[in-house]
Amino acid sequence: MSEFECAPPPADALSESLRGFGYSIETAIADIIDNSITAHADNVWLKVSLSGGDQFVRILDDGDGMGEDELRAAMRLGSQNPLIERREDDLGRFGLGLKTASFSQARSLTVASRKDGATHVRRWDLDYLADAKGEWRLLTTADDSAAQHIAELDELDHGTMVLWQKLDRVRPRGSESAGARPTAIIMEQIERHLGMVFQRYLAAPSPRLKIHVNEARVRAWDPFLEKHSATRISPTQKIGSGPEEIGVKGFILPNKDMMTADEFDDAGGVEGWVSQQGFYIYRNDRLLVAGGWLGLGLGRPWVKDETHKLARIRLDLPNSVDEAWQIDVKKSDASPPAAIRNQLRDLALKVRTDARSIFVHRGNYGKRPPAPDLKRPWKSVKIGGHAAYRVDRSHPVAEYILASLDDDDRSIESFFKMLEQTVPVEKIWIDTVEQGELPASPMSGETRENIRSLARDLLGTLARGGNDEASAREKLKRLSPFDQFPDIIDEI
Template identity: 45%
Template sequence: MEKDNEIKNTDACDFDIAAPDAGAMIESLRAFGYDLPTSIADLIDNSISAGAKNIWLKFYWNGENSILSLKDDGCGMSESELVRAMRPGSRSPLEERDPEDLGRFGLGLKTASFSQCRKLTVATRSTGQNIAIRCWDIDQVVKTGEWRLLKMTIKNMDSYFSDLEKMEHGTTVLWENIDRIVINTKVDSKRDHKLFLERVDSVKYHLAMVFHRFLERGRLKIWINDRPVEPWDPFLKNIKATQLLNEESLDITRKIFINPYVLPHHSKIDDETHNSAAGPKGWNAQQGFYVYRNERLIVTGSWLGLGFKKEEHYKLARIQVDIPNSMDCEWEIDVRKSIARPPTFLREDLKRIARLTRERAADVYRHRGKVIARASASNFVYVWEKR
């Protein structure tokens, strides 16, 4: 009863409608801290959630007029669903989501795109529906001061979206005026073109790492400029000398699965495998925890603020952690899905596992990969007492 009275009293108060300025707000949405690889990974999350099996990325070099497109064969959207998807904050992070959903804030498509381009166009069709197209043009929003989501037709955009006419369902995302990527570049500059291609490579390496479990199991195929993206496995699971210490399940209300790995010493693998296993950031930087949310990699090598430093002797230690999307709040998953912080009730367990994995990694490092004799015939090496 008291709560009802509080609500009634609040409703009776005088108030102002303090709607945000459209131009200022949309410019602010560009500053969420995305880089090119993380922004494209956010788009691919949407494609996977839509059931896509194939994703085609195209980078078109044309100096400051360069564009980027992403096409998938997911279920697509109706026109009303597209309008909702294009609305900033289309879903509350407090809403209960499907256990397989990779989204969270209802912001990813917009903030990821705005961080890289000033014009975002999405064309989509679901089974039995016509193609629907909507466009955010930041310059138009700033000029008019209104949230004008532009309606486009296939005639306006035929060269970019014509493939959708041949597909039963799917979605294409187009980035134009990609100022954060190609500002002040010239189409005939070899240096600028080379830098553009290096950015494309950074996207390839990032996607190979973030979605490696989807790629390994054949659930997803990604092409960049018609070349397939090959998965990058941080744990070298197919290498005989890799040690899986023991899977542990922390069963609170929702299960968290932890698999600590110690990778082989350089002397146990060939140079090509060793160089590949170093990852995008190098051996020392890639050590630590790898946090997965619904098999999508969130954290790519970090000791998660647990008090451990990245040092040479521990570079072979990599620990896989799987969490469900129902624990987003506890792990403080951010909008970009690139940061995770372990909840207080898990920190001591994670410290214990990290400490023991680091010790084993240091032993392998110092003994040039010598396998430590096992005390039992078990398939696993139990480095802590199992209870």
């Protein structure tokens, strides 16, 4: 009996199974464009037709192109070993992306490539494989309906065309917007995703790549608002060494109050402000992971929340760390090695802390140092293990009011207790979550004259409480929120 026997998987069964990798149409198209970049393309022309009888997705590039042997190898499943050393600019790894991405959306994949004046064609058709008795029968001709697309390729000196037909799995990701057509939703998702994933290739003024979707040029989306004057950027830090060295850079985006409405909406990205916070992992300038905290945290993993939504961190990986970071076939997931998790956590903790301060103080944090011994009218206490809020009776104004009452007058004390028992904590929390921002900041909407008038009244109260003018001014500057308006107090 032989020591071994060959047990190749039947083509029809395996090819159908490969359709379940979980691509969306935009992530599948991005995987195809990776090959265009590796082939040194300057332009990618994406054409999508999802209505009528002739439905297709076509990706055409002006890259190096492939000869017949190269094309045959590229169409083979697992066309390269993920463990072999690759060029530094290679965006692939498993030799599966072209096939798995295509099969996830369509039952027919045609690839035509032009090099050295000759065009070669290969095609996988899952319906044809279903009748091929389990054999891997790679067709050497295109369907007649592909002729117009191949003709456009032939107008180029070199390049490659990927054509998806028999589209049976193309659908919008997530729920459809009311009244919006599925095709419109899909096209928007494609354009926004490509602008995010390939931002560093598309960015002006000298783009390395131009992507055109149905004739429209894809715009790069910068998740870090690097050019905004209010964005806070930390220096790049290096972790690791040699070929496994990675770069880490923190960004704290501006508060909503420091952006225009259009800037704020655009900076929210594909998934929205809360979902887009966290780490952005790039491999050879191609985005793999857009947001999330990589399972890091103190005690338990951090979650995405409102107060840290301004925090974004850029990680730059070389393709030599693919295995250590567990890069998946779809190039949409990564996990940091155990050896550097603590370093990443400490770096992220600082960015998160600063981002939370910017969010809470509406971008004003750090404008001036906090007043020493700052007094606030409210204080947080624990009652029965739960947070509660009480009027601080040691606040200078509260002290003055309580001291000025007759001994048997409990009206103000009773009113304070009523306020404490009716703080609308749940309402504040619901409004914050639903509106995606904190309630109005102290004195927002008040004119300078109104703030001056209130400050003048409180100065009088403090003076009547036994303070001379100079000490009353200094004490008022230590009362929230007047610590933010020392210039107004000095004017009185």
